[in-house]
Amino acid sequence: MGKIIFNGEIKSRTDVKVDIEDRGYQFGDGVYEVIRVYNGELFAGDMHLNRLMDSAKLIQMKVPFTVAEIETRVKELISEDQLQEGIIYMQLTRGVSPRTHAFPTSDVEPVFVAYTKEIPYAGRLKPGAKGITTDDIRWLRCNIKSLNLLGNIMAKQVAVEAGCDEAIQHRDGLVTEGSSSNVSIVVDGTLKTHPASNLILNGITRQVMLKLCADHDIPYVEEAFTIEEMMAAEEVLYTSTSVEITPIITIDGQKIAAGAPGPVTERLQQLFADEIERQCGSVK
Numbered sequence: 001m002g003k004i005i006f007n008g009e010i011k012s013r014t015d016v017k018v019d020i021e022d023r024g025y026q027f028g029d030g031v032y033e034v035i036r037v038y039n040g041e042l043f044a045g046d047m048h049l050n051r052l053m054d055s056a057k058l059i060q061m062k063v064p065f066t067v068a069e070i071e072t073r074v075k076e077l078i079s080e081d082q083l084q085e086g087i088i089y090m091q092l093t094r095g096v097s098p099r100t101h102a103f104p105t106s107d108v109e110p111v112f113v114a115y116t117k118e119i120p121y122a123g124r125l126k127p128g129a130k131g132i133t134t135d136d137i138r139w140l141r142c143n144i145k146s147l148n149l150l151g152n153i154m155a156k157q158v159a160v161e162a163g164c165d166e167a168i169q170h171r172d173g174l175v176t177e178g179s180s181s182n183v184s185i186v187v188d189g190t191l192k193t194h195p196a197s198n199l200i201l202n203g204i205t206r207q208v209m210l211k212l213c214a215d216h217d218i219p220y221v222e223e224a225f226t227i228e229e230m231m232a233a234e235e236v237l238y239t240s241t242s243v244e245i246t247p248i249i250t251i252d253g254q255k256i257a258a259g260a261p262g263p264v265t266e267r268l269q270q271l272f273a274d275e276i277e278r279q280c281g282s283v284k
């Protein structure tokens with residue numbers, strides 16, 4: 001631990017200082033990614049790095065590195081830090097420039113930062129989580145993994161103050177996603193999740209899960225669902241790089257079905273664990 005990628009170079013964390021006029025610091029003007037590392041290997045690394053590029057493009061930020069260059073540096077960082085199980089956090093801001101809302105001139109280079117954090121592998125089956133519904137107060141470009149996370153932070157705080165694990169956001173009763181995760185339900189054996197639109201962040205875990213559904217004949221539809229449908233569903237689950245695929249067994253204090261993880265979720269957790277092993281080797 002303790003190393004950091006700063007603009008393409010690996011440095012000691014204590015040698016890097018953030019400029020007070022970094023646009024990420026002043027405006028949240030930037031984008032980020034979190035990539036899981038299992039067994040010292042990146043899980044779905046290409047998908048995450050391509051999404052970082054897509055997010056940058058959507059905010060009209062020119063990235064001075066290629067996906068391959070970032071990947072090379074990130075792998076060096078994993079090896080320097082001897083990271084086995086954990087995550088890599090990375091962000092790109094629109095650079096350092098005197099404070100003014102409009103984009104800086106084109107000679108101002110984005111600032112790239114990445115570092116690792118150890119997280120033990122939770123095992124294949126995760127215990128059921130508690131959810132709470134809350135209004136989705138965010139902007140209309142939720143498909144960008146932006147550093148502007150105030151709406152998400154406010155939602156997560158609602159969950160924490162209620163002793164819950166995740167906030168389930170909705171717009172006028174239609175569920176969008178969690179504060180930092182995607183939400184799916186199971187109705188009549190079919191998995192249902194919000195379509196990848198401007199109203200959600202299209203999670204890599206969500207995409208991997210849908211591919212697993214397709215490959216293993218688990219029926220699914222990408223359709224928005226209401227809070228009522230969710231409360232009456234057979235199963236509710238949420239997905240992200242950190243929680244992988246985790247059942248939600250109570251929402252707003254009410255049990256979902258019998259209040260225990262359901263068979264579709266458990267099957268997906270098993271398939272996801274197999275996918276981790278396929279990509280990264282067996283996790284101790």
Ligand SMILES: *Cc1c(COP(=O)(O)O)cnc(C)c1O
Pocket residue numbers: 034145152177178179180181182201202203204205206239240241242
């Ligand atoms: C990152 C994130 C997710 C989950 O995406 P993964 O790629 O699966 O980690 C879902 N919703 C929001 C708002 C996010 O920021």
